[in-house]
Amino acid sequence: MTSTETVDLRGAAATLLMTLYLRRQDARSPRPILGDPYAEEVYGRIEHDVHGLWQVTGDATTVACRAAILDGWTREFLRAEPDGQVLHLGCGLDSRPLRVGAPPSSRWLDVDQAEVVDVRRRLYTVPGHVVQVPASVTDDAWWEAVDPARATLMVAEGLFMYLPPEDVHAIVDRVVTGTPRAVLAFDAVAPWTVPVSRWTPTFRAIGTEFRSAWQPATFAHRHPSLRELDDISVYDEAAAHEPRPWVRPLFAAVARLPALQDAMRLHRFTTD
Numbered sequence: 001m002t003s004t005e006t007v008d009l010r011g012a013a014a015t016l017l018m019t020l021y022l023r024r025q026d027a028r029s030p031r032p033i034l035g036d037p038y039a040e041e042v043y044g045r046i047e048h049d050v051h052g053l054w055q056v057t058g059d060a061t062t063v064a065c066r067a068a069i070l071d072g073w074t075r076e077f078l079r080a081e082p083d084g085q086v087l088h089l090g091c092g093l094d095s096r097p098l099r100v101g102a103p104p105s106s107r108w109l110d111v112d113q114a115e116v117v118d119v120r121r122r123l124y125t126v127p128g129h130v131v132q133v134p135a136s137v138t139d140d141a142w143w144e145a146v147d148p149a150r151a152t153l154m155v156a157e158g159l160f161m162y163l164p165p166e167d168v169h170a171i172v173d174r175v176v177t178g179t180p181r182a183v184l185a186f187d188a189v190a191p192w193t194v195p196v197s198r199w200t201p202t203f204r205a206i207g208t209e210f211r212s213a214w215q216p217a218t219f220a221h222r223h224p225s226l227r228e229l230d231d232i233s234v235y236d237e238a239a240a241h242e243p244r245p246w247v248r249p250l251f252a253a254v255a256r257l258p259a260l261q262d263a264m265r266l267h268r269f270t271t272d
């Protein structure tokens with residue numbers, strides 16, 4: 001029998017349990033969007049006492065759409081740059097390096113806080129070119145693991161909203177100036193979601209909140225060398241891909257309201 005792992009995470013780290021739970025929900029669906037082949041087993045091996053996960057069940061489609069688009073961008077990068085480097089920031093317990101089949105010629109860094117990487121190491125067996133880096137992305141330490149000579153993809157899913165804006169800009173600066181060429185893929189939330197997050201029952205239960213929102217003019221001003229490749233509403237994607245016919249009109253209605261359409265968007269930028 002496979003062993004279970006007791007997980008005691010609080011704050012932003014505990015949110016990885018939600019996204020993993022939602023990927024498992026998607027994988028269980030008769031018509032999965034992402035179909036993460038690892039989510040069921042990995043979630044089944046975790047013992048935790050974070051309650052309130054039921055409150056976010058309805059978001060399985062948005063989380064699966066978000067992950068599927070980022071997987072697609074990651075595969076595209078690795079096809080173009082088989083010797084490239086992927087910085088998987090705030091990786092949580094996501095199986096992305098295994099899902100996308102990062103080739104042995106590539107270098108892959110999974111970066112998350114030490115307590116998360118400790119659990120990750122116990123739950124996943126990864127090939128040698130996938131390096132687990134236990135560090136806060138706001139510290140300098142993790143950058144020592146980065147190869148400054150490789151074309152680089154930074155993929156940060158469900159991370160930047162938990163960091164103060166200056167930390168987000170500092171990470172972007174570091175990737176842009178510290179690698180020969182880079183693609184940056186990440187999701188960001190609308191400003192109105194920041195105060196709302198303080199009152200969200202699940203976030204209150206685990207003790208976290210959003211700290212950053214998407215400010216396109218500020219981002220363009222701070223990072224003038226970047227060119228935007230994509231800007232996608234996750235709710236538009238959910239409306240298009242929702243497998244349950246009775247939920248589809250709800251997402252379609254959400255996607256028509258600009259404030260909700262912008263609630264979470266996926267961005268891709270390049271230095272080329």
Ligand SMILES: C[S@@+](CC[C@H](N)C(=O)[O-])C[C@H]1O[C@@H](n2cnc3c(N)ncnc32)[C@H](O)[C@@H]1O
Pocket residue numbers: 012013014015016019020089090091092093094111112113116135136137138156157158159162
């Ligand atoms: C919503 S979870 C997303 C996890 C994963 N990307 C996914 O989609 O399942 C947020 C993740 O960001 C990580 N995180 C938050 N602040 C961080 C920091 N300062 N340094 C590294 N990781 C951080 C948390 O530990 C957690 O794993």
